[in-house]
Each structure stands twice: as C-alpha cells, then as structure tokens.
Amino acid sequence: MSKILVFGHQNPDTDAIGSSYAFAELSRLRGLDAQAVALGEPNEETAFALDYFGVKAPRVITSAKTEGADTVILTDHNEFQQSISDIRDVTILGVIDHHRVANFETESPLFMILEPVGSASSIVYRQFKAEKREISKATAGLLLSGLISDTLLLKSPTTHESDFAVATELAELAGVDLETYGLAMLKAGTNLAIKTADELIDIDAKTFELNGNNVRVAQVNTVDIAEVLARQAEIETAITKANAENGYSDFVFMITDIVNSNSEILALGQNIGKIEAAFDFELKNNHAFLAGAVSRKKQVVPQLTESFNK
Amino acid sequence: MSKILVFGHQNPDTDAIGSSYAFAELSRLRGLDAQAVALGEPNEETAFALDYFGVKAPRVITSAKTEGADTVILTDHNEFQQSISDIRDVTILGVIDHHRVANFETESPLFMILEPVGSASSIVYRQFKAEKREISKATAGLLLSGLISDTLLLKSPTTHESDFAVATELAELAGVDLETYGLAMLKAGTNLAIKTADELIDIDAKTFELNGNNVRVAQVNTVDIAEVLARQAEIETAITKANAENGYSDFVFMITDIVNSNSEILALGQNIGKIEAAFDFELKNNHAFLAGAVSRKKQVVPQLTESFNK
Numbered sequence: 253m254s255k256i257l258v259f260g261h262q263n264p265d266t267d268a269i270g271s272s273y274a275f276a277e278l279s280r281l282r283g284l285d286a287q288a289v290a291l292g293e294p295n296e297e298t299a300f301a302l303d304y305f306g307v308k309a310p311r312v313i314t315s316a317k318t319e320g321a322d323t324v325i326l327t328d329h330n331e332f333q334q335s336i337s338d339i340r341d342v343t344i345l346g347v348i349d350h351h352r353v354a355n356f357e358t359e360s361p362l363f364m365i366l367e368p369v370g371s372a373s374s375i376v377y378r379q380f381k382a383e384k385r386e387i388s389k390a391t392a393g394l395l396l397s398g399l400i401s402d403t404l405l406l407k408s409p410t411t412h413e414s415d416f417a418v419a420t421e422l423a424e425l426a427g428v429d430l431e432t433y434g435l436a437m438l439k440a441g442t443n444l445a446i447k448t449a450d451e452l453i454d455i456d457a458k459t460f461e462l463n464g465n466n467v468r469v470a471q472v473n474t475v476d477i478a479e480v481l482a483r484q485a486e487i488e489t490a491i492t493k494a495n496a497e498n499g500y501s502d503f504v505f506m507i508t509d510i511v512n513s514n515s516e517i518l519a520l521g522q523n524i525g526k527i528e529a530a531f532d533f534e535l536k537n538n539h540a541f542l543a544g545a546v547s548r549k550k551q552v553v554p555q556l557t558e559s560f561n562k
Numbered sequence: 563m564s565k566i567l568v569f570g571h572q573n574p575d576t577d578a579i580g581s582s583y584a585f586a587e588l589s590r591l592r593g594l595d596a597q598a599v600a601l602g603e604p605n606e607e608t609a610f611a612l613d614y615f616g617v618k619a620p621r622v623i624t625s626a627k628t629e630g631a632d633t634v635i636l637t638d639h640n641e642f643q644q645s646i647s648d649i650r651d652v653t654i655l656g657v658i659d660h661h662r663v664a665n666f667e668t669e670s671p672l673f674m675i676l677e678p679v680g681s682a683s684s685i686v687y688r689q690f691k692a693e694k695r696e697i698s699k700a701t702a703g704l705l706l707s708g709l710i711s712d713t714l715l716l717k718s719p720t721t722h723e724s725d726f727a728v729a730t731e732l733a734e735l736a737g738v739d740l741e742t743y744g745l746a747m748l749k750a751g752t753n754l755a756i757k758t759a760d761e762l763i764d765i766d767a768k769t770f771e772l773n774g775n776n777v778r779v780a781q782v783n784t785v786d787i788a789e790v791l792a793r794q795a796e797i798e799t800a801i802t803k804a805n806a807e808n809g810y811s812d813f814v815f816m817i818t819d820i821v822n823s824n825s826e827i828l829a830l831g832q833n834i835g836k837i838e839a840a841f842d843f844e845l846k847n848n849h850a851f852l853a854g855a856v857s858r859k860k861q862v863v864p865q866l867t868e869s870f871n872k
Contacts, residue, residue, distance in 0.1 A: 350671055352671055353663075355667070356663060356667075359867050361676065361859070363676065363678065364675070365674070365676075366675075367671075367673055368672055549671070554669050
C-alpha cells in the first residue's frame with residue numbers, strides 16, 4: 253500500500269486542517285499508510301487551536317507527485333481549483349466534505365461521504381464514533397475547532413441540528429468549555445491589523461467558476477467592521493492586482509462581524525450588476541451591508557451562482 | 563416537506579431498480595415523503611426479480627417537474643446524462659452510488675454516499691443495517707437481486723470483499739438460496755433472441771463523455787456469444803443508426819458470457835484507434851475478444867477514458 257496524502261483545501265481554514273488531521277489518523281487506524289499535510293500555512297485562528305492542543309502544524313505541500321504520492325484523500329473540499337496543483341494526475345481514494353459538488357470528477361469509483369452539516373470535522377467525528385474508535389484529546393480538540401470555526405460557534409445558518417450534540421461531545425472529549433474556548437479561538441483569528449492588504453484578501457479565499465467566470469470569494473472575521481473598512485483603499489488596490497494577476501473576473505470580499513453575525517460586502521470586477529442582483533442590494537463606493545450573512549457557502553455562493561447563471 | 567422522487571439511471575438495470583426501491587423505503591422510514599420511480603421499463607432480468615418478490619414495477623417517468631416534484635435522490639448513478647431529463651432544474655437531495663463521479667454538480671451541499679463496492683444495493687443495505695431498520699423479504703430480495711446483477715453473482719472484479727457477507731445476509735432475509743436464485747435471475751436476462759437489434763443495443767447502455775466525445779457503451783449478457791455475433795449485420799445497422807441519431811462518436815457493444823466470464827467487443831465509430839489502444843487488441847471485422855472482461859465499469863470505461871484522454 254503506497255503512501256496516501258490527506259489534505260483540506262488551499263488557504264486552509266481550521267476545518268480543513270482539523271478534518272484532514274483527524275481523518276488521516278482514522279485512516280491509519282483502518283490500516284492505511286496515511287498522513288495529513290496542508291496546502292498552506294495555518295491562519296492565526298488555526299494556529300491558536302494547534303497550539304492549544306499541542307499539535308504541530310501539518311507540513312505544507314504544493315504537489316502530490318513531488319512527495320512521491322499518487323493517491324490522495326480530500327477533506328473539506330472537492331472542487332479541483334481549490335485542491336492540490338496536480339489533482340488531475342493522482343488517484344482520489346476518498347472525499348469527506350460538506351460543500352456543494354462542482355468541478356470534480358474521477359476515473360474510478362471512490363469513497364465519498366458528503367453531508368450538508370456544519371463542518372467536515374462533524375462527519376469525521378461521526379465516523380470515529382460509528383467505528384467505536386478511541387479519540388485522543390488533541391484530535392477531539394482539532395475537530396471541535398473545525399466545527400466552531402465553520403459555524404462561528406454554532407451561530408451560522410450552515411449549522412446542522414446534529415452539530416450541537418457533536419460540539420458538546422467533542423468539547424467533553426477535548427476537555428474544554430465550548431463557549432469559552434470557542435470565543436477565544438474565533439477572536440484569535442480577528443487580529444487583522446497585523447496583516448497587509450494582500451494577506452487580508454487571501455486569509456480565507458476560494459475561487460468559484462460561475463458560468464465561465466472565475467469569481468474569488470474571500471472572507472475575514474472581525475469584531476469591528478469599521479476598522480477593516482478604514483483600510484478600503486489599500487484593500488481595493490490588492491484586489492485589483494489579484495484580479496489582474498489571477499484572471500479573476502470578480503472579487504467578492506466578505507467582512508464578517510462574528511459578534512453580531514452580519515457582513516459588509518466589498519466587490520470589484522466585471523460583473524458588478526450580477527453581484528448586486530444576487531443580494532438585491534446596491535453597492536455604494538463598492539460596498540454594501542448584508543444583514544445576517546455570515547456563511548459564504550450558504551448565504552453568498554448559491555446566490556452568486558444563481559445570478560451568474562441568469 | 564414536498565414530494566421526493568428516488569430513481570436509478572436511464573435504461574435501468576436491476577441494481578438501479580432495487581437500490582431506488584429500497585432507498586425510497588428507507589427514506590420514508592426516516593420521515594421523508596419519498597417514492598421510487600424509474601427512468602425506463604424494467605429489463606427481463608429485473609422483471610424476473612420483481613415478479614419473484616411480488617413487487618410492482620416502479621412507475622416510469624421522464625421529467626421530475628411534470629410530476630410536480632422539485633427534489634430528487636439518485637441511486638446507482640451520478641452523471642447527469644444518465645439521469646432524468648430535467649436534472650439541472652431540480653434540487654438533488656442525495657446520491658447513493660458506486661460509480662466514478664463525472665458530469666455532476668450541485669448548487670448546494672447534499673448527502674452523497676459513494677463506495678467502491680459491487681452495487682448501490684450493497685450501500686443501501688448497510689444503511690438499513692446501521693440504523694437497525696427492519697427489512698422486508700421483498701426489499702431484501704430486490705437489494706440482493708441488484709447485487710447479483712451488478713456483480714454477475716459475485717464473479718465480477720467489481721465485487722468488493724464486503725459484498726460476500728452482504729449477499730449471504732440478504733439471501734437469508736429474502737429466503738432464497740443465493741446460487742440457485744442468482745443463476746435463475748441472470749439467465750432470465752439472457753433471452754436475447756426475442757429482442758430486435760435496436761432493443762439489444764439499448765438493454766443496458768450508458769453514454770460517457772470522454773474528452774469531448776459522446777461514447778455509448780452497451781452490454782448484453784448471454785450464455786452463448788456466437789449466438790449474438792450471428793446477428794452482427796443487423797446489430798451494426800442499429801448501432802450506425804443510433805450513432806447518427808444521438809450524436810455518439812463511438813459505440814462499444816459488450817457481449818458478455820456470464821458462464822465463462824469473458825466478453826466479445828463490437829465497436830463502430832470515429833475513434834476506433836483509441837478503442838483498440840484502450841484494450842491493446844485489434845478489431846477484426848469490427849470485433850475482438852476481451853478475455854476475463856465482464857465489468858463495463860472496471861474493465862472497459864476506465865481504459866477508454868485513459869485512451870481518449872491521451
């Protein structure tokens with residue numbers, strides 16, 4: 253059995269790192285030669301979680317082949333443009349994910365467990381449980397962190413009814429108080445002042461192919477939207493450069509208030525009319541408020557997809 | 563909760579019918595308003611199984627919208643060109659499948675359980691079991707029939723190690739002897755003499771998009787390859803007509819000997835060189851022997867895909 257690499261998406265967030273770390277462990281318990289790697293450095297929120305539970309950040313790789321691996325398992329993503337550079341040249345053994353499916357295909361049958369739940373970590377946890385596998389404190393802690401991160405502490409509309417019990421059980425296994433630990437971890441990810449504008453727009457960014465357009469949708473979490481908007485000029489310069497360099501038709505930048513659960517949308521690109529139509533709002537000075545929106549996956553991407561397909 | 567239609571692929575085989583019938587039942591037990599339908603009439607093998615277990619053939623439909631349904635669950639397939647005509651206009655709630663993934667995408671997250679096992683019926687059975695749901699004799703019988711059909715009574719290389727226990731358990735639940743029932747069911751599907759050539763090439767046929775080409779791959783089961791080859795002229799006429807009418811670039815027709823586990827391949831189309839390269843054989847008078855090949859999914863489609871992508 254050859255080496256199997258397990259990883260989440262590019263620009264990894266805490267769920268990408270947590271779910272891949274834990275699923276690699278589960279795969280080893282199942283007898284596979286699996287190891288967790290990552291397609292980027294952990295962000296500050298993830299670094300907080302890794303540090304808290306004493307886990308070393310997974311090694312960053314950019315190609316499976318150069319690692320001598322021809323078999324991979326994807327967690328927390330399936331779209332090829334969000335995956336490893338040589339995804340089309342390797343065998344995809346399995347996918348654990350909670351996103352829509354697009355730009356994904358295989359030559360052969362595979363394991364694919366997708367559920368519309370709050371995090372990929374939730375799915376990995378239930379697999380440990382179904383197989384009655386022991387779960388270490390650190391693994392439980394990283395899975396919990398993935399769930400907290402993706403659901404903004406169970407407040408996002410992406411939270412599934414089953415996630416509340418998962419969070420309670422994982423907090424118990426990890427030995428932390430859910431609310432206290434969760435808020436501390438989320439706040440660790442909101443220290444945006446130390447980031448350059450180029451870094452800001454890339455902290456948690458994904459590209460979506462919408463009706464032939466490459467649309468970049470990035471999100472930052474904050475406790476103060478105004479503080480981020482104060483840097484609008486330099487952020488716009490960074491976005492304009494990113495659009496030109498990467499061929500993005502549009503860039504949608506979500507500034508999400510994790511305390512009040514709202515977002516400000518800043519958008520630049522060639523299809524501003526479609527973006528405005530998607531959210532039924534009017535951008536003024538390139539930005540607009542989107543009340544109650546915290547989830548890119550549920551409150552932004554489907555709306556953009558529908559609008560771009562019209 | 564609106565009505566949910568559960569169905570297998572076009573030109574349904576026994577696994578498509580069995581898995582959709584049983585998964586609709588499981589969905590109802592889970593509280594959903596689900597009903598099994600089919601995208602075509604049952605073939606003779608499936609008709610034998612339905613009759614044996616006293617189950618009425620599922621209603622044939624061609625569009626979900628005209629049935630008043632906007633939500634569907636797919637079993638035994640995922641590729642859109644093998645699905646219902648308006649698949650792009652409805653919400654796909656779930657997929658239970660054991661094929662490769664291709665030409666499939668959704669706007670939103672969904673349930674998707676794919677495993678590289680012998681039949682979609684195997685996966686549905688394990689879900690009944692995991693949830694400790696009671697399984698009726700008829701449902702067990704149809705799931706068993708689906709597994710027997712897709713694995714040619716556990717002889718195909720697509721048979722997964724877990725399928726042997728599944729077959730034994732289902733045979734017990736269905737109250738049949740696995741070998742006796744299985745052979746009788748398979749033989750019921752080999753009465754090809756009563757079929758016209760147009761019918762023959764459509765009994766179990768699927769279209770695959772290979773590097774921009776629409777390649778039709780059809781399979782018939784027989785106990786006598788020579789008997790089918792004796793009708794080569796009329797079969798070729800039917801294939802040439804089908805290619806022209808449906809825009810297939812190529813037609814690959816597998817005549818599979820279910821007793822000795824071999825196939826004769828008859829191929830007509832625009833990419834004969836790629837087809838010959840796929841199997842490392844030379845077609846003579848448009849056909850060639852493929853020793854040991856019984857599985858379209860494992861021994862034909864991946865080889866064609868690789869060859870067409872070169």
